Amino acid sequence: xxxxxWTRYKLRLIRKRLLWRGFRSRHDLTSVQNNTxxxxxxDILLFATVRDEALRLPHFLAHYRxxxxxxxxxxDNGSADGTDALLRGAPDVSVWQxxxxxxxxxxxxxxxxxxxxxxxxxxxxxxxxxDELLIYPDHDARDLVALxxxxxxxxxxxxxxxxxxxxxxxxxxxxxxxxxxxxVQVLPYFDPDGYWQERRGSHRAINTMGGPRARVFFEHAPDxxxxxxxxxxxxxxxxxxxxxxxxxxxPPVLNTYQPGDSNGAGPSGALLHSKFLPGTAARARxxxxxxxxxxxxxxxxxxxxxxxxxxxxxxxxxTRFTGWEQLVGLGLMRRGDW
Numbered sequence: 009x010x011x012x013x014w015t016r017y018k019l020r021l022i023r024k025r026l027l028w029r030g031f032r033s034r035h036d037l038t039s040v041q042n043n044t045x046x047x048x049x050x051d052i053l054l055f056a057t058v059r060d061e062a063l064r065l066p067h068f069l070a071h072y073r074x075x076x077x078x079x080x081x082x083x084d085n086g087s088a089d090g091t092d093a094l095l096r097g098a099p100d101v102s103v104w105q106x107x108x109x110x111x112x113x114x115x116x117x118x119x120x121x122x123x124x125x126x127x128x129x130x131x132x133x134x135x136x137x138x139d140e141l142l143i144y145p146d147h148d149a150r151d152l153v154a155l156x157x158x159x160x161x162x163x164x165x166x167x168x169x170x171x172x173x174x175x176x177x178x179x180x181x182x183x184x185x186x187x188x189x190x191x192v193q194v195l196p197y198f199d200p201d202g203y204w205q206e207r208r209g210s211h212r213a214i215n216t217m218g219g220p221r222a223r224v225f226f227e228h229a230p231d232x233x234x235x236x237x238x239x240x241x242x243x244x245x246x247x248x249x250x251x252x253x254x255x256x257x258x259p260p261v262l263n264t265y266q267p268g269d270s271n272g273a274g275p276s277g278a279l280l281h282s283k284f285l286p287g288t289a290a291r292a293r294x295x296x297x298x299x300x301x302x303x304x305x306x307x308x309x310x311x312x313x314x315x316x317x318x319x320x321x322x323x324x325x326x327t328r329f330t331g332w333e334q335l336v337g338l339g340l341m342r343r344g345d346w
Contacts, residue, residue, distance in 0.1 A: 011260065015210045023258040026249040030121025033113060037083065037104040037122070041095070044079070044102050044127055051078035052152050054134040055123055057116030059085040060291075061138040064282060065094050066188035071141050073100070076151035077134060081127060083119045085110050117250050128244035132156040135254050136240050136279065141191070142169060143332050144277035145343040152241075155275075158346060160243065162274070166257070166265040167241040169277035170340055171234075173220045173284070174198050174329065180288040181318040191282035197326040199223065200338050203236070213237070213256040213263040220321045225311045232311075238279060239265065275346035278335055289318035 011019075047053065054077045058065070069080065080101045084092055085108075095103045106119065113119050120135060132152070136142065144155065144167065159167065174195035176183050185194045203218035215235045222233035238254045239262060249258050257263060265274065292315035327334075335341035 011210065011212075019211060019258055019260060022251070023247070023249045026121060026251065026258070027125065027247070029114075030118050030125060030249070033118040034122045034126075036106045036108040036113065037119060038106065039102075040084075040092070040105050041097075041101065041103040043099055044081070046099060047079050047127065047131075049130070052076055052132045052134065052156065053078070053128055054080045054136065055082075055120045055128065056080070056136055056138060057083040057085055057110070057119060058087065058091060058138045059110070060087045060089040060091060062087070062090045062094055063185070063187055063285060063287065064138045064191070065091060067190060068138050068141065069098075069101075070188065072134070074151075075142070075147065076153045081123050083116060083123070085116065115253060117253060121249060124244055124248070125246045129246040131244055132159075132241065133244040134241050135250065139282045139285075140171065140240070140279040141282065142240060142277050142279055143335075143341075144169075145275055145332055145336060145341065145346055147277075147332060155346070156241075156243070159274070164265065164274050165243045166239050166262050167275065167277055168265050169238050169240050169279045170216055171236040171238055171279045171281050172198055172335070172340065173236075173281045175220055175284045175321040175326075177320070177322040177326075179318045179320050180284040181286050181290075183286050185285050191285060192280065192329055194286075195282060195284055196328050197322060198329055199323075199325070200327040200340075201325075203340075205237075209256070210260070211251060211256050211258065211263055212260040215255065223323075224319065224321050225314055239263065240279060241277070274342075275344040276342040278332070278341050280329075284321065289316050292316040292318075 054072055078100060082095055082101060082103050084103055084105045095101050110116055124133060175197050176195055183194050199219045202223060203216055206215050208215055216237035217233045217235060219236060222230055226233040235255050239257050240254055251258050292312055332341060336343050
């Protein structure tokens, strides 16, 4: 689909504005550990904004190192739980600190826009949250170096992924989790169906929605349910920008790689979402007071109120997660010609 000239021009202006705002946001960041001189040509880089993620980071770092990430570029937004201590000292981690508003920084995207422009150009980059663990077909046998080499050979610029909410049987706060453990052992269930797709805007993105959060928290307001389609792995160019978290990217050609698009013959991945680890209620209450999370009026206020109760999301229709082959069989992940 060819976009009209005026639409292309408008999106180009939006992209330039996003890049300029990211450039300006560099003043928010203070470097506390800069190991970027160790980044070599061809290294796969990971970018993330974190706050109070000491619970998740040990497994998060181990997971992505095992996949082949060579350097982590992390913005720490005022953590007070020992997150900084976990990150400092690792030779493959660079850390910037800020106490600026997460919401005003487009939920951290502004800060990462600057780091992606400064360090990501010419690299395959992963942009993820600390509660997102990427998997893809054959990830247990072929690492990201193999995958990105294969994508390069076919001139594919990105790997789309679906955010897959994992949850326990019973309240999340009734579970026990030890840092460095695999979150899937504590959050073994997911919704195998109940997803839908919508094309929104002029940027070609097809949004995937549904799953347990739509089922439990947005049953009567499905249009407000979280978007689950993301574009986390991109062969980055300094002219690229994320428009809406990692759900939508510019230029719009990048969004044609998303699941559901007629051009999407390649593989896709899944981001295993560990949002519902123990501590869900306390974290929701803290974030509601801080007022730094995405919100769209009373419907999202009710969502955060409900999260503050750490409800049981399990249903008899829930499926226990067994691996990537299962997701391919259910149509939630695509192997394509990979």
